[in-house]
Amino acid sequence: MPELPEVEVVRRGLAEWVTGRTIAASEVLHPRAVRRQLGVFDVAHRVIVSAERRGKYLWLPLDGDEAILAHLGMSGQLLVVSPESALEKHLRVRLSFADGGNDLRFVDQRTFGHVMLTALVDGVPEPIAHIAPDPFEAAFDxxxxxxxxxxxxxxxxxxxxxxxxxxxxxxxxxxxxxxxxxxxxxxxxxxxxxxxxxxxxxxxxxxxxxxxxxxxxxxxxxxxxxxxxxxxxxxxxxxxxxxxxxxxxxxxxxxxxxxxxxxxxxxxxxxxxxx
DNA sequence: GCCGCATCCTGACCGC
DNA sequence: TGCGGTCAGGATGCGG
Structure with a gap:
């Protein structure tokens, strides 16, 4: 049940393992995982600039004013694993990288989580503009x-x-x-x-x-x-x-x-x- | 506009 | 062993 501390642990892992890398291809294995973006979610050739978080939401800013936004829901996992490793039973989205290194995989048993491609507005993903800052942010009033x-x-x-x-x-x-x-x-x-x-x-x-x-x-x-x-x-x-x-x-x-x-x-x- | 509730989903677990 | 019921819970959308 990921809440802020769990999501922050994941963010730190993403910052270490995927920032600066160029995505080679993205594959959606379950339509629900990308909400209404089936056919739209395509992040091939984009570069992941950093890993950010607000509350329970994570996002990976890309080159340009867009980002991959993720919410783990109740059972979502973002795993950094070898491209050769067996596909997980509940694998929903798979990103492979141009450097041939480890995949980034979104695995989610209960499908309450999701990932999406979204615009950044003042550095914050547009779909979460309505949520308040979390109590560790300087912006928290x-x-x-x-x-x-x-x-x-x-x-x-x-x-x-x-x-x-x-x-x-x-x-x-x-x-x-x-x-x-x-x-x-x-x-x-x-x-x-x-x-x-x-x-x-x-x-x-x-x-x-x-x-x-x-x-x-x-x-x-x-x-x-x-x-x-x-x-x-x-x-x-x-x-x-x-x-x-x-x-x-x-x-x-x-x-x-x-x-x-x-x-x-x-x-x-x-x-x-x-x- | 605000508040509260039902809903989505799968697997673990329990009792019969 | 197998089956049905219950529980876990974040965000959303709708009804009051």
Whole structure:
């Protein structure tokens, strides 16, 4: 389940292994992987200039004002592998290079992810112009975030997952940050003080930084870096996936609540439910 | 315009 | 063993 730290691990791998290289050919093996760009997605002879990221989106700027934009969805992988290696079962898009070196392959079991060729507007891919900067970018405006958050009439976890407000946070790190900040997921946003929001943002940055150091979170082989390796942060999780296990602060069993057709994990003692 | 929910998808896992 | 049901979840689009 790639969120910001996992996507950043992949971005670093791409920066190391594919920048400066000229694409020889692109092959689309599943139409859904390129959305409405079947027949349009053709990046042969283009040069990959760098590897960029905002929130959970990755993009590879090409020569000219275009880029290959990628979202890993829930099970997407961008792998740098030998052109001779066997084709993966869920291979969706394959890029080969003029230097004859390793392929870049987009593999995605559940096909929630996608790649596309898009224009860059002020350095940002056009389709993601509506998402907010992530909390590690210089462009992230903490005061604006605070103001918009308090103006909302919703629950704090829903707001954290709203990519137009703050990008990069998914279900795992939302639960971790809320645990660290001692906030219940259903807390109405309009009741949060500026100080509490600052504390929550610090918690978001802290859990994501810690995850990045460990190469991201993984529960199985679905999330991997460009070399197919998993991270270790799942060993450091405090709330997510820890139903009935003791809270490391107070020993109370972590509870699981149904939330938006998925799960929310929290400590019923440290994170008091709002009235 | 804002909010919340259903939807897309496949494989792992569980109970019968 | 095999089958059906459930769960995982980011972004999108639609209904209220």
């Amino acid at each position: 903490e005061e604006l975030f605070t103001r918009r958050l308090r103006a909302k009439r919703t629950e704090i976890k829903r707001a954290l997952l709203d990519q137009s407000l703050i990008s990069g946070v998914g279900n795992i790190y939302a639960d971790e940050a809320l645990w660290l900040a001692r906030l219940h997921w259903a807390r109405p946003t309009e009741t949060l003080t500026k100080a509490k929001i600052a504390e929550l943002l610090a918690a978001v940055r802290q859990v994501m930084s810690a995850a990045l150091v460990q190469g991201g979170t993984s529960f199985d082989s679905l999330y991997v870096n460009v070399n197919g390796e998993s991270g270790y942060f799942d060993r450091s999780l405090e709330a997510y996936g820890r139903r009935d296990l003791p809270c490391s602060r107070c020993g109370t069993p972590i509870r699981r609540d149904a939330f938006m057709n998925r799960s929310s994990f929290s400590c019923p003692r440290c994170q008091r439910k709002p009235r």
